[in-house]
Amino acid sequence: MKMYSILLVLCMTSYSLSASSTLDGTCVNPTTLSFIENSLTNISDQLKGSSCSSDGATSEGLTGLLQLALVKELAKDYKDKSCDKEERRLLKSINASITNKIQSLQSQVSSLSSDLNKLSRLLAKHVNVSLDDEEEAPSSPLLSSCDAILSKWPNSPSGYYNLADVNGHSRHVYCHMETLCGERGGWRRIASLNMSDPNEKCPTQFKTYSQSGVFACGRPVTNSGSCVGITFPSRDIKYSQVCGKVIGYQDGTPDGAAARHASKVINSAYIDGISLTHGNPRKHIWSLISGQSDVNENYCPCASHAPVPVPSFVGSHYYCEAGCHQSHGSANTLYSSDPLWDGKGCGSTETTCCQRTLIPWFYRSFTHSTTDNIEMRICCDEGTSNEDVPVGEYEIYVK
Ligand SMILES: *[C@@H]1O[C@H](CO)[C@@H](O)[C@H](O)[C@H]1NC(C)=O
Numbered sequence: 001m002k003m004y005s006i007l008l009v010l011c012m013t014s015y016s017l018s019a020s021s022t023l024d025g026t027c028v029n030p031t032t033l034s035f036i037e038n039s040l041t042n043i044s045d046q047l048k049g050s051s052c053s054s055d056g057a058t059s060e061g062l063t064g065l066l067q068l069a070l071v072k073e074l075a076k077d078y079k080d081k082s083c084d085k086e087e088r089r090l091l092k093s094i095n096a097s098i099t100n101k102i103q104s105l106q107s108q109v110s111s112l113s114s115d116l117n118k119l120s121r122l123l124a125k126h127v128n129v130s131l132d133d134e135e136e137a138p139s140s141p142l143l144s145s146c147d148a149i150l151s152k153w154p155n156s157p158s159g160y161y162n163l164a165d166v167n168g169h170s171r172h173v174y175c176h177m178e179t180l181c182g183e184r185g186g187w188r189r190i191a192s193l194n195m196s197d198p199n200e201k202c203p204t205q206f207k208t209y210s211q212s213g214v215f216a217c218g219r220p221v222t223n224s225g226s227c228v229g230i231t232f233p234s235r236d237i238k239y240s241q242v243c244g245k246v247i248g249y250q251d252g253t254p255d256g257a258a259a260r261h262a263s264k265v266i267n268s269a270y271i272d273g274i275s276l277t278h279g280n281p282r283k284h285i286w287s288l289i290s291g292q293s294d295v296n297e298n299y300c301p302c303a304s305h306a307p308v309p310v311p312s313f314v315g316s317h318y319y320c321e322a323g324c325h326q327s328h329g330s331a332n333t334l335y336s337s338d339p340l341w342d343g344k345g346c347g348s349t350e351t352t353c354c355q356r357t358l359i360p361w362f363y364r365s366f367t368h369s370t371t372d373n374i375e376m377r378i379c380c381d382e383g384t385s386n387e388d389v390p391v392g393e394y395e396i397y398v399k
Pocket residue numbers: 035038039042
């Protein structure tokens with residue numbers, strides 16, 4: 001509340017009728033706005049009832065009154081909250097100057113109907129502002145990205161904000177305001193799962209794996225290859241960059257990029273691992289591949305011994321790692337001690353697999369912005385008694 005009130009004061013100092021677009025509602029409490037709107041209606045009624053003509057009308061008179069209305073409302077906020085001595089002193093001096101100004105302004109109010117209409121329109125646009133989280137941060141439903149919020153208020157903390165989607169509907173979203181993937185803050189979170197948190201559960205389409213206190217989400221039991229996916233809606237908010245992290249585990253004997261029982265097309269299990277795509281038809285974002293052993297049968301494209309290539313649509317947009325530290329994996333074993341794609345624990349054949357700049361984070365930037373949903377599929381070309389690649393954690397951000 002304190003921060004928001006300070007913003008309000010800053011707004012007011014630059015506010016005037018001639019530059020009324022500065023009253024864009026993004027830094028003013030909606031309650032305050034409806035208060036002003038009521039005041040305007042009152043003033044407007046007074047003007048209608050008066051015989052006063054527009055000659056010699058000064059907009060300063062009304063502007064001043066509006067500023068006072070804002071200050072008065074601000075003062076009311078302060079009075080309702082406990083605040084420190086310094087703030088009280090400041091408020092007292094503001095209050096004193098209002099009382100004086102009100103008297104000198106009362107005689108200056110004249111007919112200003114066109115300005116009143118202009119203001120009313122501006123106000124009408126903003127009175128429906130949601131009150132969500134206004135205690136935490138200035139929320140801005142008129143802005144359409146976390147990035148825009150951070151540009152406007154560079155000190156905005158991470159937290160929930162309201163954004164306008166492409167249809168103008170308000171969307172309540174989590175904004176990450178610190179640097180991610182080497183790119184400054186203003187990231188919108190569209191997915192997160194943390195199976196280390198005892199309160200979190202696997203999304204319903206997945207089976208819960210557990211081993212030595214590690215929990216992860218994999219494919220439901222199947223005798224054959226399959227891809228099981230979850231869709232993260234874009235909520236009709238545009239983005240052109242993706243930054244994410246997926247941590248998984250090797251279960252059984254996945255075969256990296258050598259998954260030979262499925263065709264190498266994006267809709268099938270072209271790898272044993274996680275396929276992240278956007279849109280329909282699917283467009284590749286990142287592949288997170290599980291090798292089988294980090295000393296022998298690795299099957300990663302980055303393996304130093306017998307590397308297996310990925311399909312061309314993957315390019316270098318993948319991480320590949322094995323969790324098993326013996327020559328061969330064993331069926332129905334969750335290798336819970338070496339999480340995959342964290343850039344750690346790469347064995348002798350896969351050292352280059354861990355040497356990636358951002359790992360465990362991955363980053364993509366598109367040439368065009370999109371509102372595509374993002375899909376995460378767990379894919380394996382054989383049944384769950386042979387292999388699976390359950391995930392224990394993910395975080396996906398867009399901007
Ligand atoms: C508007 O005028 C009415 C009646 O004169 C009064 O009750 C009300 O408090 C006024 N509203 C504001 C916001 O000044």
